[in-house]
Amino acid sequence: MGQDKPKYQQLKEYLIELIDSNELTKGNRIPSENELAGRFNISRHTVRRGISELVNEGVLTTTQGKGTFVNQGFRNNRQNLIIGVITTYIGDYIFPSIIRGIDQVLSENGYSIALGCTNNQFEKERQCLENFLNQDIKGLIVETTKSALPNPNFELYEEFKKRNIPVLFMHGSYKGCSASSIYVDDVEAGYLATKHLIELGHKKIAGIFKIDDIQGHARFEGFCKAHKEFGIALNDNRVLWFDTNDLKYKFSMQSGEIIIEFFEDCTSLVCYNEQIGLKLIDIIRGKGGIIIPNRLSLVSFDDSDLAVASEVKMTTVAHPKEKLGIEAANLMLKMITENQEVFKVKMTPELVIRNSTGPVTG
Amino acid sequence: MGQDKPKYQQLKEYLIELIDSNELTKGNRIPSENELAGRFNISRHTVRRGISELVNEGVLTTTQGKGTFVNQGFRNNRQNLIIGVITTYIGDYIFPSIIRGIDQVLSENGYSIALGCTNNQFEKERQCLENFLNQDIKGLIVETTKSALPNPNFELYEEFKKRNIPVLFMHGSYKGCSASSIYVDDVEAGYLATKHLIELGHKKIAGIFKIDDIQGHARFEGFCKAHKEFGIALNDNRVLWFDTNDLKYKFSMQSGEIIIEFFEDCTSLVCYNEQIGLKLIDIIRGKGGIIIPNRLSLVSFDDSDLAVASEVKMTTVAHPKEKLGIEAANLMLKMITENQEVFKVKMTPELVIRNSTGPVTG
DNA sequence: ACTTGTTGGTTGTGCATACAAGTTAGGCAT
DNA sequence: ATGCCTAACTTGTATGCACAACCAACAAGT
Numbered sequence: 001m002g003q004d005k006p007k008y009q010q011l012k013e014y015l016i017e018l019i020d021s022n023e024l025t026k027g028n029r030i031p032s033e034n035e036l037a038g039r040f041n042i043s044r045h046t047v048r049r050g051i052s053e054l055v056n057e058g059v060l061t062t063t064q065g066k067g068t069f070v071n072q073g074f075r076n077n078r079q080n081l082i083i084g085v086i087t088t089y090i091g092d093y094i095f096p097s098i099i100r101g102i103d104q105v106l107s108e109n110g111y112s113i114a115l116g117c118t119n120n121q122f123e124k125e126r127q128c129l130e131n132f133l134n135q136d137i138k139g140l141i142v143e144t145t146k147s148a149l150p151n152p153n154f155e156l157y158e159e160f161k162k163r164n165i166p167v168l169f170m171h172g173s174y175k176g177c178s179a180s181s182i183y184v185d186d187v188e189a190g191y192l193a194t195k196h197l198i199e200l201g202h203k204k205i206a207g208i209f210k211i212d213d214i215q216g217h218a219r220f221e222g223f224c225k226a227h228k229e230f231g232i233a234l235n236d237n238r239v240l241w242f243d244t245n246d247l248k249y250k251f252s253m254q255s256g257e258i259i260i261e262f263f264e265d266c267t268s269l270v271c272y273n274e275q276i277g278l279k280l281i282d283i284i285r286g287k288g289g290i291i292i293p294n295r296l297s298l299v300s301f302d303d304s305d306l307a308v309a310s311e312v313k314m315t316t317v318a319h320p321k322e323k324l325g326i327e328a329a330n331l332m333l334k335m336i337t338e339n340q341e342v343f344k345v346k347m348t349p350e351l352v353i354r355n356s357t358g359p360v361t362g
Numbered sequence: 363m364g365q366d367k368p369k370y371q372q373l374k375e376y377l378i379e380l381i382d383s384n385e386l387t388k389g390n391r392i393p394s395e396n397e398l399a400g401r402f403n404i405s406r407h408t409v410r411r412g413i414s415e416l417v418n419e420g421v422l423t424t425t426q427g428k429g430t431f432v433n434q435g436f437r438n439n440r441q442n443l444i445i446g447v448i449t450t451y452i453g454d455y456i457f458p459s460i461i462r463g464i465d466q467v468l469s470e471n472g473y474s475i476a477l478g479c480t481n482n483q484f485e486k487e488r489q490c491l492e493n494f495l496n497q498d499i500k501g502l503i504v505e506t507t508k509s510a511l512p513n514p515n516f517e518l519y520e521e522f523k524k525r526n527i528p529v530l531f532m533h534g535s536y537k538g539c540s541a542s543s544i545y546v547d548d549v550e551a552g553y554l555a556t557k558h559l560i561e562l563g564h565k566k567i568a569g570i571f572k573i574d575d576i577q578g579h580a581r582f583e584g585f586c587k588a589h590k591e592f593g594i595a596l597n598d599n600r601v602l603w604f605d606t607n608d609l610k611y612k613f614s615m616q617s618g619e620i621i622i623e624f625f626e627d628c629t630s631l632v633c634y635n636e637q638i639g640l641k642l643i644d645i646i647r648g649k650g651g652i653i654i655p656n657r658l659s660l661v662s663f664d665d666s667d668l669a670v671a672s673e674v675k676m677t678t679v680a681h682p683k684e685k686l687g688i689e690a691a692n693l694m695l696k697m698i699t700e701n702q703e704v705f706k707v708k709m710t711p712e713l714v715i716r717n718s719t720g721p722v723t724g
Numbered sequence: 725a726c727t728t729g730t731t732g733g734t735t736g737t738g739c740a741t742a743c744a745a746g747t748t749a750g751g752c753a754t
Numbered sequence: 755a756t757g758c759c760t761a762a763c764t765t766g767t768a769t770g771c772a773c774a775a776c777c778a779a780c781a782a783g784t
Contacts, residue, residue: 006736006737006738007737007738008737008738032763032764032765033764033765034763034764042738042739043738043739043740044739044740045738045739045740046737046738046739048765048766049737049738056418058496062764062765062766063746063747063764063765064745064746064747064764064765064766065745065746065747065748065763065764065765065766066746066747066748066764066765067747067763067764067765068764068765082476082497085477089462090458090461090462090465095458096452096457096458099452099477100451100452100479103452103477103479107478107479107486107489107490112476112477112478112490112493112494113476113477113478114444114474114475114476114477115447115461115465115474115475115476115477116469116474116475117462117465117469124469127469127472128469128474131443131474132474135444278671285673305667305668305671306667306671309640309667309668309671309672310671310672310673311647311672311673368766368767368768369767369768370767370768394733394734394735395734395735396733396734404768404769405768405769405770406769406770407768407769407770408767408768408769410735410736411767411768424734424735424736425734425735425776425777426734426735426736426775426776426777427733427734427735427736427775427776427777427778428734428735428776428777428778429733429734429735429777430734430735
């Protein structure tokens, strides 16, 4: 053995080499403490110290009276590579795709995902964060909860920073927090959608946006930007805002009349996402008379499964979804190796033209 | 202090109490080893042993020359309640709902989810299992990968059993493995779907099923059972089998002619799931001439979002999805408290009648 | 003002020893 | 042959000692 390292350390390395070279394998008993002490001419106490560390690392198990045994092989690669992922919702709409993208990259690199889900509540976000602080995670990817509001869990994020655990925010980061983030340019998305309609000759364009969601605001901003750029006046009556609760009631068949009245004098519609878009298509179909895209052109956002589910294949501005997840995961891996650097990545959405939009008629 | 427990253990408890009662909080230095040794009249070595265990548990940090300090609070509730969840796919179809159901229950009970995803490959399943063996999980919920084939990762499941970590299989368990499982009665599902058509007067019923999936077999079995029960002959030419690879090619517009020919002389169709159902509706719509349900009644399975996405609202046999996840999670919690018992839970699917089916005409 | 050395305190490594407690196998008595 | 006991071996707990490495603060010298 060498001379600089402590003896118990040298013993550890000796034992690990025995295991790695398969001279000792799962279930085998290692020499007794006294035997090792005698063989290397060190005290039993020193042997015990080395062994106890390996027990802590999960390599060995000791049983009083019987001996010390090599564990079942699995813990030999003594790494615990977990990335925490916190999203607002699992299982809805585009979130699964994002998670799948993340998983794809991470699992290829030997990491696994620990999942948390906030349901857009700060309290649950806090729980998730505390949970992850108790685990030995190597990084954290967070989809921000209520990103427009000040975040009460700020100190917990600071704690990750203190521990040198990189944190990456998705879909916008919290104010005043100089953390890394990856997000989609939703202003551009709104702009692209609206511009597409304008270029088809539309001038009376209605818009439906979500009010309690930063993406809704951003898409509306793009909506305005396009109007301004092409010198088209923006009519407030043509913009409809809704929030999460409205989803169940506002867009049902029963209230269909009201909705249809809303965009009656328009030739086209920018629609916050495809869940809403699909409900509108249903309402319009039920009502009869209005044909897409002849009478009404419809642009939506995200390009989820729902975009092509009905007979009307929606023109939409595609959210990168899986690609966003992949980018996020790659970025996280980069952050883990390159210490503490701050990245800001913007992803650009793309217009996908299908047959829910057409040139303005009549 | 007491008398039965080892002294280093008593010291640990003493220190933890100091921390829990906030007499020592994050960042504080604890008394030096010599001081503690003197105060309790034990040897410094014994003190060191107690402290070293607390260091290992993440409660304390020692620095040579400076002293030993209390860590930043969060690890004080020294629990690590994680449940491993392995599914074939994340993000597709009904799986997100199942995961959401699991998360809902577990997070309420202070657990968090560690996610793994096999893409239906044994190799990746193995990776996930080894990963979870390296973590300190309290239970494992597995959606079986290629459940019809013998499983090469059997020994890994055995290892969980050995460590007293309960394992719960979803959607069928591996052969020869006496583990707990929760599953949907897919034979009943196939039976319900077919019976519904028969009761509407249909006698020429086509079927499309997935061959590399145990659910496909089961639903087909129910399909046969209904035919037999009502004394209707089963024609092999009316049953079409496909596997995962076919998804991309077999059910596209290009090959639409062949598909349509296949059920040309039938009045109704039992369709493996709604992904396929929707593609068929697309093909039929593109071809023109065939109207659902007038010329062709269509029953599908699962009741996902896709069932009501198009203008044809599909009659379907509903998979419990989220409810299955909730049940699975509850069962897991039960298994954790009640040691090593084996549960078998069967969930019954329900027929949801919409307007893709109607009485036979002509 | 700055460097250097000393001093006393802290944790880190290491040795020798003793007895307690659990496991196993072989020997003895029944 | 069966069952109990003991001896020998294992790890677990505990003490006492010695010196090394490191840290902070203060004092002395430049």
